[in-house]
Amino acid sequence: MARTAVIGAGMGAMAAAARLAVAGHRVTVYERTETYGGALRRVERDGFAFDTGPALLPLPAVYRDLFVKTGKEPLEDRVELVQVDPAARHVFADGTEVALPNASRAGVVTALDEALGAGAGQRWGDFLVRAREAWDRSRRPLLEEPLWPNWSVLAEREPYPAVPHRRLLRTRRAATPAEIGAFELRDPRLAALLEGHALAYGLDPRTAPASAAVLPYMEHAFGVWYVRGGLRELARAVYERCLERRVEFVFGAEVTRIAAADGRVTGVEFADGGSAEAEFVVAGVPPETLDRLVAGAPVRGAGEVPPQRGLPSRLTVLLALRGGRPAGTAHRTVVHCADREAELQALFGPAPRMPERPTVTVTRPDDPALVPDPEHEAVTLTATVPALPGDAADGDALGAHADRLITAAERAVPGLRDRLLWHEVRTPSDVAEATGAPGGAVPAPALAAAGGRLLHPANSTGLAGLFTVGGWSHPGGGLPHAGMSGALVAGLIVEGPEFRGSQ
Known part of the structure; x- marks a missing residue:
């Protein structure tokens, strides 16, 4: 039985811990805070409860697989999954509104035609077909397999299919979500629909690769799901699964150094002067933290994917409202800003700042567990903001x-x-405290093309026995991606470098 130390109790780290424990490893998770879940936190006050991280779960199959592989038990035996419908309501700058059905191409086409005019639905539907092609081309190397040694192939090859657009006697192809909106969708509201997906992941639609089309496609194809009681319940379920597989958790344990000898890890050292031996170390920490922990050890080679830096954060506002949630209210509403270009320039310009008119996601769960009684409502507002150092x-x-x-x-x-009784604000500093990411930066999912700018470092490292997991390593940020990173790390440790992912 190999001794394995896991640094951090985020979702990817716990997913790896549970899988390694089932494979016979003696796993101990060291978490510097006093709880588990990483960004999946909860705030409770006066009978109200709020998620402060992700509000919905796309691609639940990732966590279904985790529970089956670590206990032959369905995820639904531990949490109640609810497929929200509509998937989202959108309020556009011109006042137009549309509610998009969950995981129904025909329903989405009809809804868009009725709200935006004939032909709008067909253009979006055609876009989803192309997005599916991008998904099929990139799914395995970006999500289900360890990062290829020849990762430059992913960096150079754009999986989103080319659609020639003739303009000024020249043929152009969309290289970014913004250009897809201009060349292929040809409606500012459809463009806002696409760009809003990129922005929600902290990506600039003017510079992100066209392969970002897989983000709305993933929601469309697999639906979006809510966990009754809040997404924090998913973190609780994974934590409890780890305990059942005899994973040990040590909270309030700050790792200050990853010890190594002769090019291989030997354990971890703590802020209180203690230490623990380990044959394997799994680090679920941001790149800046990893650099500090290895103290100059050769973790990443010159030809490997560099860590992503300079990513934005999120601001979350928790609203306690008097009056119950009206019947028929959408779980999620995206309120698009009036001037997207000004918003993007503020967020991603040379001197990032808060935009004057932000795009805001309004989450209104139909969940009695989140309110003191039916005469009140818990609402969460979220917007992308610059990461802010302390x-x-x-x-x-x-x-x-x-x-x-x-x-x-x-x-x-x-x-x-x-209706407002009170509100609380969760800032980038709160994100930083929960995750350890400088400025509260939130990692984006890995995407192909763009010269590899949106890829993440491989889970294996140049230091034998050291692996990385979670949003800052392959395959990047997002709840499904965190679960996938846990599966990849466990496979690499158990099966070795020849591991090629799930079949």
């Missing part, structure tokens, strides 16, 4: 931006301010 986090500026989110949300929740 010394740059201006409380007044963040408070003012939270007020902008509330103002934008009034377009989706009539009478919102009149």
Whole structure:
């Protein structure tokens, strides 16, 4: 039985821990905070409860596989999954609204035609067909297999199919989501629909590769799901599965060094001066933290994928409302800003700042477990914001931006301010505290093309016995991707370098 130390109790780290324990490893998870789940946290106050991380689960098959492989037990025996319908309601800048059915191409086409005019649905449907082609081309190497040694093939090859567009006597092909919107969708509201998916993952649709089309496709093809009681319940279920497989958790344990000798890990050392021996170390930490822990050891070679840096964060506003949730309310509403270009320039320009008019996601779960009684409603507002180092986090500026989110949300929740009992703001600093990421940066999913700029480092490293897991390593950020990274790391440790992913 190999001794394995896991640094961090995020979702990817716990997924790896459970799988390794089933394979016979003695696994101990060392978490610097006092709880598990990484970004999947919960705030409770006055009988209200709120998720402060992801609000919906795409691709639940990843966690279904985890539970079957670590106990031959369905995920649904541990949590109640609810497929939300509609998948999302969208409020566009011109006041147009549309509710898109969950995982129904015909329903989406009809809804868009009725809301935006004849032909809009067909253009979006045709786009989804091309997005499926991109998904089929990139799914295995980006999600189900360890990162290829010849990863430059993924960096150079754009999986989104070329659609020639003739303009000014020249033929052009869409290279970014923004260009897909302009050349292929040809409606500012459809363009906003696509760009909103990229922005939600912290990507600039003007510079992200066209392969970002897989993000809306993933939701369309596999649906989006809610976990009754909040997504924190998924973290609880995975944590409990780890305990059942005799994974040991040590909370409040800050790892300060990964010990090594003769080019191989030997264990970990802690802030209190203690240490623990280990044949394998799985690090679920941001790249800056990993660099500090290895103290100059050769973890990444010159020809390998570099870590992503400079990614944005998120601002979350928790609203306690008087009055119950109206019947027929959409679980998720995206309120699109009036000036997308100004928003993108603020977020991704040379001096990132809070946009004056943000795109806001309004989450309104139909869940009695989140409110003190049926006469109240728990609502969460989320927006992409710049990552802010601790010394740059201006409380007044963040408070003012939270007020902008509330103002934008009034377009989706009539009478919102009149119903407001209280609100709390979760800032990039709170994200940093939960995840350890500098400035509260949130990793994006791995995407092909763009010169490899949106790939993530491989799970294996140049230091024998050291592996990385979670959003900052292959296959990147997002709940499904975290679960996949856990499966990849476990496979690489158990089967060795010849492991090629699930079949």
